[in-house]
Amino acid sequence: MLDLTDLRADCSRCTGLCCVAPAFARSADFAFAKPAGTPCGHLQEDARCGVHAELRPRGMVGCTVFDCFGAGQALSARADWRAGDSVTVFAAFPQLRTLHELLRHLREARGLADGDLGEDLGTAIGRTEELAALGPAELVALDVEAHRRAVNPLLVAVSEAVRGDGPDHRGADLIGARLRGADLRRASLRGALLLGADLRGADLRGADVTGADLRGARLEGADLRDVLFLVPPQLTAARGDGTTRLPSGFDRPQHWTASDPARTSRPRSRTGRRSHRR
Template sequence: MEETRPAPADLRGYCGNCFGLCCVALPFARSADFAFDKPAGTPCRNLLADHTCGIHTELRRRGFAGCTVYDCLGAGQKVSQVVFEGRDGGRRMHEVFPVVRQLHELLTYLTEALALPAARPVHAELREALDRTDALTRGTPEELTALDVGAHRQAVARLLFEASELTRAKVRGRKKRHRGADLMGARLKGADLRGADLRGAYLIAADLTGADLRSADLIGADLRDADLGGADLTGALFLTQPQVDAARGNAGTRLPGSVGRPVHWAAGG
């Protein structure tokens, strides 16, 4: 039976096929990442009538670094073009968008897990979960708003954890376990974190320069302003582009092939 997997392009945001959903549906608070407050459901004052951003090329300079590290993972165009069939659904669309964004995040992780050779014992279950999740993203607005997305996330999380454990078991030596740990501002320069469990860890502004993060599980880890200069993240598990975009790095930072090197790193992080 042929495998059903979303194409990678379907899991990256493309604003040209969206109604500016992230700029309306999501809230943000005035901070180092955003220049002013915006409640959920209210259009950002920078959003133009054609659903594009009026300061897109100047976001960092104008105080909107938070926007530059956000990726809807393709949920915007899925809601706009599939769920609502190219029609602006107004408030209902804004309610559906966060649900589909969570489902697309799960699709991203499941797609990666299915590519892990060591996770073969759970590939069948992972494939079933991926197909089920993909089907959910194509539901009606009513079905999506009624979905218990939390329960679905928990079921998928169990499988992803098994895939991670099977993969990291191949890494030699004792693996550090920092799941959900508060490591904000931690001094981890040159640390050996090969195969470490860093799921959901708070690594905000941590010094990870020269650290060895090969095959570490970074699902849900907060890497905002973490210094990854010279760090080796080769084969890091479940590392997403938004996580990398939120961190600081340099030409010596080694990344998995699944993520790109942020342009702003060349300008000093």
């Protein structure tokens, strides 16, 4: 059985899969382009990043917001791309990453549910763990998206049970929205686009942020305690500081700024945007 430590990246036990398998284009997130299956120029012989402590100033922001959820070390323990079928290993990597992220959500949901729903979640966890234990070739052949669609209703059911009559902003276009001090308690923000949104001082307690895009969102002074289905890359992609209140078990991203209480003192506001279900 996988525990939460198995669902966290441990680069010391990985063969640098995230530095080789994906492709990236030169952009605001990457200082240079790299084709899929080609090692990044910063990857060292020991499979560690040579500029890990300087990724942001070197223009490699995209690397800092990526999390394999432990898929890197798990797959590296089964096959070494440097001494075998690298094509298959590279193709299996995103498949396993998806399963590990799903397991993270399912385990969180299981801790919030009981009765028949809790039993169904236990079954879903067991099946997902079975799939996550497959070999590289079997992972490549697996329809991971079909499995995600099959278990997603369980996650939605838990979200609705926990949030009650919270507002529904699923899939809402909130790019750059002025949400400073907004009351978003128990809101559904599943799949919402919050790029560059001003959420300073907003109350997000109990909100469901599954798949919400928080790139560049301002979270200084925001209250994220008890947020549902948050993953570390969402925080890393956002902007926050010492006044941002985080859920238990989450570390404050190192690039976040120091506290500035003056920036979080404005009154609450409403979203002012139309919500869209997805």
